[in-house]
Amino acid sequence: MHETLGVAVIGTGRMGADHVRRIHEMISGARVAAVVDIDAERAKRIADGIEGCTAYTDPATAMAAPTVDAVLIASPGPAHEAALLTAFDRDLPVLCEKPLTPDAASALRVLEAEQRLGHRRVQVGFMRRYDAEYLRLKSLLADGGLGRPLMLHNRHRNASTPPGFTNAMLINDSVVHEMDVTRWLLDQEITAVTVLRPTPSGNAPEGLDDPQFVIFETDGGALVDVEINVNCRFGYQVQAEVVCERGTARIGEAHSLLTNAEGRWGGTIARDFVERFEEAYDREVQSWVNATRRGEVEGPSAWDGYAAAAVCEAGVRAQSEGRRVAVEMIERPALYR
Amino acid sequence: MHETLGVAVIGTGRMGADHVRRIHEMISGARVAAVVDIDAERAKRIADGIEGCTAYTDPATAMAAPTVDAVLIASPGPAHEAALLTAFDRDLPVLCEKPLTPDAASALRVLEAEQRLGHRRVQVGFMRRYDAEYLRLKSLLADGGLGRPLMLHNRHRNASTPPGFTNAMLINDSVVHEMDVTRWLLDQEITAVTVLRPTPSGNAPEGLDDPQFVIFETDGGALVDVEINVNCRFGYQVQAEVVCERGTARIGEAHSLLTNAEGRWGGTIARDFVERFEEAYDREVQSWVNATRRGEVEGPSAWDGYAAAAVCEAGVRAQSEGRRVAVEMIERPALYR
Amino acid sequence: MHETLGVAVIGTGRMGADHVRRIHEMISGARVAAVVDIDAERAKRIADGIEGCTAYTDPATAMAAPTVDAVLIASPGPAHEAALLTAFDRDLPVLCEKPLTPDAASALRVLEAEQRLGHRRVQVGFMRRYDAEYLRLKSLLADGGLGRPLMLHNRHRNASTPPGFTNAMLINDSVVHEMDVTRWLLDQEITAVTVLRPTPSGNAPEGLDDPQFVIFETDGGALVDVEINVNCRFGYQVQAEVVCERGTARIGEAHSLLTNAEGRWGGTIARDFVERFEEAYDREVQSWVNATRRGEVEGPSAWDGYAAAAVCEAGVRAQSEGRRVAVEMIERPALYR
Amino acid sequence: MHETLGVAVIGTGRMGADHVRRIHEMISGARVAAVVDIDAERAKRIADGIEGCTAYTDPATAMAAPTVDAVLIASPGPAHEAALLTAFDRDLPVLCEKPLTPDAASALRVLEAEQRLGHRRVQVGFMRRYDAEYLRLKSLLADGGLGRPLMLHNRHRNASTPPGFTNAMLINDSVVHEMDVTRWLLDQEITAVTVLRPTPSGNAPEGLDDPQFVIFETDGGALVDVEINVNCRFGYQVQAEVVCERGTARIGEAHSLLTNAEGRWGGTIARDFVERFEEAYDREVQSWVNATRRGEVEGPSAWDGYAAAAVCEAGVRAQSEGRRVAVEMIERPALYR
CATH class of the missing domain: 3.30.360.10 (Dihydrodipicolinate Reductase; domain 2)
Incomplete structure (x- = not known):
């Protein structure tokens, strides 16, 4: 892990773009290392404004980048399961916007995958x-x-x-x-x-x-x-x-x-x-970055997402x-x- | 009806005693002409403190007194029906503490009796x-x-x-x-x-x-x-x-x-x-006295009591x-x- | 003093008319026995609406009426001193709207007159x-x-x-x-x-x-x-x-x-x-009536008016x-x- | 200026220590590069807990360090003037805790020095x-x-x-x-x-x-x-x-x-x-860091300190x-x- 946490933000819609801005301007100890969007133009436009940030259209490629230490998933709900499983493959810490996945069955598959990993990797974005x-x-x-x-x-x-x-x-x-x-x-x-x-x-x-x-x-x-x-x-x-x-x-x-x-x-x-x-989102992401840098996982778990x-x-x-x-x-x- | 409304207060428990005090000290245009309680001692003790007030043990006798223009029923709920019907017999205006009666069947009988009278006589004590x-x-x-x-x-x-x-x-x-x-x-x-x-x-x-x-x-x-x-x-x-x-x-x-x-x-x-x-009770009783002196009936009706x-x-x-x-x-x- | 306090209200401007209405409709134990205004028409119009109320143009004549037990002064400030001294002559209880008098010198004369009377007679209308x-x-x-x-x-x-x-x-x-x-x-x-x-x-x-x-x-x-x-x-x-x-x-x-x-x-x-x-005015006048009927004087005194x-x-x-x-x-x- | 602003914190009393913690844990885009205290032990103890942070006893030496881009003055008021003038010599941006200096005469000297510099360098710590x-x-x-x-x-x-x-x-x-x-x-x-x-x-x-x-x-x-x-x-x-x-x-x-x-x-x-x-302090320091990284000076000025x-x-x-x-x-x- 780098001294300053390199975060890949997946999805650059309203929530994703907001998280990019937050990590870039407000959060201590983290930087936006990658942005991912199926809209390549959109991803590039955002990446261009941030030093050391690369644009991707594929989450897996972004997660494989050596600058990426952690993943923030802000893509639409149906895309979450695949992104989460990829992050688990790389054992990357994840902050996953709610919902964890769109239904209990898929959430259960995520739960099972994280259990196979043997340790918690996911914080779910229940910002309240x-x-x-x-x-x-x-x-x-x-x-x-x-x-x-x-x-x-x-x-x-x-x-x-x-x-x-x-x-x-x-x-x-x-x-x-x-x-x-x-x-x-x-x-x-x-x-x-x-x-x-x-x-x-x-x-x-x-x-x-x-x-x-x-x-x-x-x-x-x-x-x-x-x-x-x-x-x-x-x-x-x-x-x-x-x-x-x-x-x-x-x-x-x-x-x-x-x-x-x-x-x-x-x-x-x-x-x-x-x-x-707004301040809850700031505190949520800062808290995730701080725990991640300490090698810990806190906050709402995949279990909370499943429930x-x-x-x-x-x-x-x-x-x-x-x-x-x-x-x-x-x-x-x-x-x- | 007398210039100053003569009220018979039936029942001198907590609520009744409070209404006696209220009419005696706070209410404009009314006076306590009679108090009724099956506990004759208690009724007399209260009546003695008020000029022109007589103690009774029987509601019907009190309602027959020439000084009585209106009735405030504050006895226990099961006694309400009889008192209401007596008041209807004398066509006296009534402020009846809640409940009108303890169940819908008896409330219905009161409704029917008031309808036979052909005009509203009862205000029910929903003081809120x-x-x-x-x-x-x-x-x-x-x-x-x-x-x-x-x-x-x-x-x-x-x-x-x-x-x-x-x-x-x-x-x-x-x-x-x-x-x-x-x-x-x-x-x-x-x-x-x-x-x-x-x-x-x-x-x-x-x-x-x-x-x-x-x-x-x-x-x-x-x-x-x-x-x-x-x-x-x-x-x-x-x-x-x-x-x-x-x-x-x-x-x-x-x-x-x-x-x-x-x-x-x-x-x-x-x-x-x-x-x-406390002030709602004052306003309730004053409002009843004022309407009664104008020959009107306002406020929660027997229908509200039945409902x-x-x-x-x-x-x-x-x-x-x-x-x-x-x-x-x-x-x-x-x-x- | 009559069982129901007969009040002469002096002055029927905004405050005076409001006090007339208050005593007539809201206050327990008092009635408007007289209204006084230099505008005879105005006084008569008000008196006509109240049973047993007589209109006057001269405060002293009103205070001499056998139906009058107490005085409420609501005339303009410069007229207060004369009205107060007349009330003192008849030893009548007074509720005097503020100011007691328009200046300290005249207030002092009222103070001295009340002291000569030997007991308090005035409540000043500081309704707060x-x-x-x-x-x-x-x-x-x-x-x-x-x-x-x-x-x-x-x-x-x-x-x-x-x-x-x-x-x-x-x-x-x-x-x-x-x-x-x-x-x-x-x-x-x-x-x-x-x-x-x-x-x-x-x-x-x-x-x-x-x-x-x-x-x-x-x-x-x-x-x-x-x-x-x-x-x-x-x-x-x-x-x-x-x-x-x-x-x-x-x-x-x-x-x-x-x-x-x-x-x-x-x-x-x-x-x-x-x-x-509004409720403070009600409470003020009721409190004055109650004290007066008990033969007492309470509330803001002539000293408070002078101060x-x-x-x-x-x-x-x-x-x-x-x-x-x-x-x-x-x-x-x-x-x- | 380094990508991450290197801050020298002068004074490690209550306010200084709190600012060290704040910059270390909360503030985006800055790090504690140096701490200065006349108590060498104390400075060293604090510096030891932060990677890349050096302890000094002399403000001027700290400001001369190549890792230092900006200065936060949190020493006692009487020491402010000297620290400010040294920072001006090096044209370093300063966040100076209130008071700017303990009296108007010394504040005036700071004002004059900053004017000689020809541009604003100081933000004064009026955190409200x-x-x-x-x-x-x-x-x-x-x-x-x-x-x-x-x-x-x-x-x-x-x-x-x-x-x-x-x-x-x-x-x-x-x-x-x-x-x-x-x-x-x-x-x-x-x-x-x-x-x-x-x-x-x-x-x-x-x-x-x-x-x-x-x-x-x-x-x-x-x-x-x-x-x-x-x-x-x-x-x-x-x-x-x-x-x-x-x-x-x-x-x-x-x-x-x-x-x-x-x-x-x-x-x-x-x-x-x-x-x-607490949050005002966070916002104050983050705001100073952000402006400094943009090469700007905002917030309360030396003039505000003088006034x-x-x-x-x-x-x-x-x-x-x-x-x-x-x-x-x-x-x-x-x-x-």
């Missing part, structure tokens, strides 16, 4: 675990002063959805964050999912039932609800309240700048997830069938305990 | 409708600027329950407030109830599953959830957030006095419903059977439209 | 002492848990001023409230006043320096500052923060209804003092001379200790 | 300009929507002071931050200072008048007040509210994690400036003489316009 507010909430729960968590209420609101957003994407792309947050905050597995649907908002595009109300049950007996509301018009807002035996704790009120103006007091709501979670995929599958079924669906998962392998 | 914050929320919804309501999230937290508090009481005595609030805020009927139960808190007394999570569906397609959490230790807290098409609105944060002290900023939480809703009873019955069944239960109600009679 | 938030703050300070008060920061903001509002009125009509609040909250006398003036806002009308920043020193060594800002455009806002030895306490954030809408979270600011302090006048005189001088001005007051007479 | 909340406030003011700023209210509270903290240090070490914030936020120079002192808190150590209330006047006609309160016991709190012509804007409420527990709602207050401003020194001198005099003191400053040189 790196958000300062969620971290404070996690730390407060770990502290134990409020007692055992009994319920977790979540609000997940987007101003609007892009064209073509479907009910399944509501679960797989949006609620998946609350699935991971639930598992991480409570340190419990999700055992069943129910999805309730009020009469849709007039702002919901044709074919999308928006908002929806999702309920998780956990193996620790906690009850979790999620308001998922992705055409709410007023902004991007993520809130969570944990109800414990002796108190509650809540995050997601954005109170940093308060104004009095035009008959109202208050503040602005974030426009989108980039504004809300999210399994809960998503139950969620989509619960949504389409209008009933409570139990989550089916393999037993947790020793590597991930 | 008189709370300044709920009133502001109602007014904002009526205004329509946020669009149609889609969801309503409620938190109902008590520091602790008295001995003997049961799962059924959790629905009938506590969640009944959210039932009425839902119907009033949204102007929709509740059509089904589901009750979910996480593993109980260590603070829950033997035999009580606490907290619980109750879900209402409405005939307008809204989805309503209630965290009912009655041994939360930290205080009494009632919160509501309505999620509309273009925004949300929330009440129940008690931000009137903020302190910085001992490493923390914040404020105190109310100890109990009296502290939280609450019907939803409670579905709620208790949903709770004990662990499934969604549809609410059964008669069609709304013309008198209550 | 009856505001729920100020009361909580006072109670917290009395509690002593935060230690001795060291500083008091005040914000007093109005959307706009009526035509003809002068620099002197800024002190006499607006800052006078903070003078009383300071004396009452801290239980200390104000010993000196300084008035600082930044470059005026573009919204300040010709001839008015707005905003200004007023500093009080007290005989207990506390330092008090007041932002007086009466053309702030955004609404009416009164805030206070007491800084004590071990913590601070703050009131005046109006957090009762929170919305998310159009990219912003927050709430509305009151439009004017009526909206902000306010003395501090105002120093304030206006400090403002016009651009320097710190010491407050001159007589020693507190025994009657007011 | 890099705090996310202050940046949002600055941006809102720049936006102009609230109109011209008229007043700025500041609260600066510390839990307690270290032994030996004096009245002069209150101005020079604490209020100096509000001096810079005032100049930066309002883009105006401070023209006069007044310091008021209430009776000290019982928590104030012998010889320190705490709290104090400091007033700045500016050449733009704004009025600025600072509550400086450094033994407040409850925590570290920095708040600012700008009052503009059409609204106000406020920062410093730390609302990121809200709890309900033990009868109270609210959150924790930061313990000290490190907790409150702070001049206002501090007026502040200390105003404090000890108990009167308003005008600030004396040279005209702003062309280099700093």
Whole structure:
């Protein structure tokens, strides 16, 4: 491994390009050694702006380059499995954007491959675990002063959805964050999912039932609800309240700048997830670079990616069938305990 | 009717005694003309402290007194039906503490008796409708600027329950407030109830599953959830957030006095419903007195009392059977439209 | 005194008419027995709407009526002294709107007359002492848990001023409230006043320096500052923060209804003092009626009215001379200790 | 200049050691090439933990090392002038912790030396300009929507002071931050200072008048007040509210994690400036590294350091003489316009 970690970024869409900029400008101890995109022009244009960075169209070739020490996968979900297996072949540390893979079966194959490797190599990009507010909430729960968590209420609101957003994407792309947050905050597995649907908002595009109300049950007996509301018009807002035996704790009120103006007091709501979670992404990647340089793997594991995929599958079924669906998962392998 | 309304207060337990004090000291245009309690000593002790007030043990005798213009029923629920029917016989205006009666069948009999009378005589004591914050929320919804309501999230937290508090009481005595609030805020009927139960808190007394999570569906397609959490230790807290098409609105944060002290900023939480809703009770009774003096009947009607009873019955069944239960109600009679 | 207190309301301008309505509709144990205005038509119009109420043009004649038990003075300030002395002649209890009188010399004459009477008869209308938030703050300070008060920061903001509002009125009509609040909250006398003036806002009308920043020193060594800002455009806002030895306490954030809408979270600011302090006025008058019926006099005394006048005189001088001005007051007479 | 900026950190006390850690672990594009301390042991111990870092006891020798591209001065204030002049001799970019120098005369000599150099080389460590909340406030003011700023209210509270903290240090070490914030936020120079002192808190150590209330006047006609309160016991709190012509804007409420527990709602207050401003320090140093690598100098200039020194001198005099003191400053040189 080089003194400064050489990272190959695979995929240069919105997320990938953002990670390239981040590693180039913000992250200590790492540099962008390679960018990969099937669009060769696009890859070259990005590589040209960064000293010592080479453009590739094939992930495997990029991973074979002597300047590459680690891989950040930001390509579309269906391409993840192949990239992950290639990285495992080279025993390269990977930061894989969510989802690990698009379904539980393929996630399971990744899990098995990593187990054959005999050690963890993958950190999955559930960036909320790196958000300062969620971290404070996690730390407060770990502290134990409020007692055992009994319920977790979540609000997940987007101003609007892009064209073509479907009910399944509501679960797989949006609620998946609350699935991971639930598992991480409570340190419990999700055992069943129910999805309730009020009469849709007039702002919901044709074919999308928006908002929806999702309920998780956990193996620790906690009850979790999620308001998922992705055409709410007023902004991007993520809130969570944990109800414990002796108190509650809540995050997601954005109170940093308060104004009095035009008959109202208050503040602005974030426009989108980039504004809300930008620092979480920085912290996520810095944390991955630091652990990698120390030869360690931390953060959300391939197991977390698999569990999210399994809960998503139950969620989509619960949504389409209008009933409570139990989550089916393999037993947790020793590597991930 | 006398220039100053002569009120007979039936029942001098905690609520009744509080209403006596209220009418005597706070309410404009009314006086306590009679107090009724089966405990004659207790009634006399209270009557002695108020000029022109007579003590009775029988509601009918009190209602026959020439000084009595109106009746406030604060006796235990099972005694309400008889008192209401007597008041109807004398065509006296009534403020009846909740519940109207303990079950839907008896509530239906009251409904029918009032219909035979041909005009409304009863205001039911759902005092949250008189709370300044709920009133502001109602007014904002009526205004329509946020669009149609889609969801309503409620938190109902008590520091602790008295001995003997049961799962059924959790629905009938506590969640009944959210039932009425839902119907009033949204102007929709509740059509089904589901009750979910996480593993109980260590603070829950033997035999009580606490907290619980109750879900209402409405005939307008809204989805309503209630965290009912009655041994939360930290205080009494009632919160509501309505999620509309273009925004949300929330009440129940008690931000009137903020302190910085001992490493923390914040404020105190109310100890109990009296502290939280004291002014709502004042406003409720004053409003009843004012309407009565004008010869009108306003506020929650016997229909609202019946609907609450019907939803409670579905709620208790949903709770004990662990499934969604549809609410059964008669069609709304013309008198209550 | 009659069982129901017969009140003569002197002056039927904005404040007077509002008090008439309040006593008629809201206040327990009192009725409007007389209204007085030099505009006979106006007085008669108001009296006609209230059973048992007579219209007068002369305060003394009204006070002589056998139905009158107590007096509420809401006439212009220059008329207060004569009305007060007449009430003293008849030994009638008085609620006198602020100011007690327009200057310290006349206030002193009232003080002396009340002392000759030998007992307190006057409550002065400093209604902030009856505001729920100020009361909580006072109670917290009395509690002593935060230690001795060291500083008091005040914000007093109005959307706009009526035509003809002068620099002197800024002190006499607006800052006078903070003078009383300071004396009452801290239980200390104000010993000196300084008035600082930044470059005026573009919204300040010709001839008015707005905003200004007023500093009080007290005989207990506390330092008090007041932002007086009466053309702030955004609404009416009164805030206070007491800084004590071990913590601070703050009131005046109006957090009762929170919305998310159009990219912003927050709430509305009151439009004017009526909206902000309406309940304080109710509580003030009810409290006066209750004390009067018990034969007692409570609340802000003529001494408080005199002290306010003395501090105002120093304030206006400090403002016009651009320097710190010491407050001159007589020693507190025994009657007011 | 090397691809990765080689930084010499001068002074390895609390601030210096923290900057070493920061550059080593957090900052992209820089590394610690040298550490300097008169305590050779201490310097060596720190250098030993960092690859490619050399320990020195003499700043000039360190600055002459071929691995050093830039200098971070974190030694005690009296040592700054010499270090700055040496850096100027080598034309090295400097991040100089506040104060630039301990008094206006020496700051003026630095100004003159930098002018002789003909271009800016120094960024002064006023880190509040890099705090996310202050940046949002600055941006809102720049936006102009609230109109011209008229007043700025500041609260600066510390839990307690270290032994030996004096009245002069209150101005020079604490209020100096509000001096810079005032100049930066309002883009105006401070023209006069007044310091008021209430009776000290019982928590104030012998010889320190705490709290104090400091007033700045500016050449733009704004009025600025600072509550400086450094033994407040409850925590570290920095708040600012700008009052503009059409609204106000406020920062410093730390609302990121809200709890309900033990009868109270609210959150924790930061313990000290490190907790409150840690990210501002990160952003400050990263910003300096980024600008330096681009060959630019940004952020607070030597002129800002000089102005702070001049206002501090007026502040200390105003404090000890108990009167308003005008600030004396040279005209702003062309280099700093």
